Amino acid sequence: MKKLNAKFWERRWQEQQTGWDIGQASPPLMQYAERLLNQNPRILIPGAGRAYEAIALHQLGFTQVYVCDWVDSAFDHLRQTAPDFPKDHLLVSDFFDLPLSEELDLILEQTFFCAIDPSLRPRYVEKTHSMLKPGGRIAGVLFARPFPFEGPPFGGTKTEYETLFSSHFTILNLDISPDSIAPRLGNELFVELLK
Template sequence: MENRLDAKYWDDRYREQQTGWDIGSPSTPLKEYIDHLTDVNQAILVPGCGNGYEVEYLLQKGFTNVTVIDLAPTLTCKLTEKLARWNGKELTILTGNFFDHSGSYDLILEQTFFCALDPSLRIDYVETMFRLLKPGGRLAGVLFNREFPGGPPFGGSLQEYETLFSPFAKKSIEPCNNSIPSRMGTELFIRLEKQAG
């Protein structure tokens, strides 16, 4: 199987605009989650940020400490231009592999990153998320509750996620009631919290 973590694979997808997952705006479940966040100074990471709609929404809402990381240099270059007014101040844009990233975050937002990874990397995903979160830090976002032939995207199920995310002290994994029409009934919203102190 082709290495789905290969920067060239993803860079080619963006250069050739083969981005069928791109909905052109922030995901409704994540947008509504962001609307309820009150601490605009918390350290937030968005891995595999894509075209950064949720990132731009965070910045427009006044969040001051947002970091994004993506493998595709075509994409991060585009984001540097698109989000220039925040870049280097409220926003840090990184080109690189999430699994090699080091940092310390209060909140990590998940939106179509998990489903882009080969399923063999899921335990690594959980371990890396756990490492990057501060004590009491949270991982929140959207996962698919369905299967896809081939992939990416790669699907999954509630039962799998319950087991996979067992290291987290607090877990809420519930069906999204506010998905976009084409994804209605196929998405779960996760709220996971690392043990405090």
């Protein structure tokens, strides 16, 4: 089993092995988040990488968007593309060490959950739950099936996710996303979870 520590991810970024990167803000996440502009929610995008969604939301006028990644250089794209994005909203940290407690309205999930070791999934559930305000939500996409190779990415099934998340969240949506990019269409579930 690979050790998915900061070094592992730094190497992936240095060697430009970023095959997960879809080169644009993820349509299902954007369609969900854009509707919330008037509320200007406090949003975290964990394992954000090039953070296309954060850049797009920032450009739409959202002012409370935070991104977290273990690898500082992952944010180079954001720094170059959105130089006025608040520097203190770039959280270079292990997601599991973020010192946030009941502060977020929304966590946007785009290929972070699938990047962590599956043994950490219960911790992901606890951590996201602890960072969200009561009534806060997770929204985003999860792969709809397991992969026939060792991850990352690590997939899963709707049933597995239901069992995992229902311990802490009310599941509002967990169905195939109609808005995924073409290569992932049919292979992603849109997830919306309520604390």
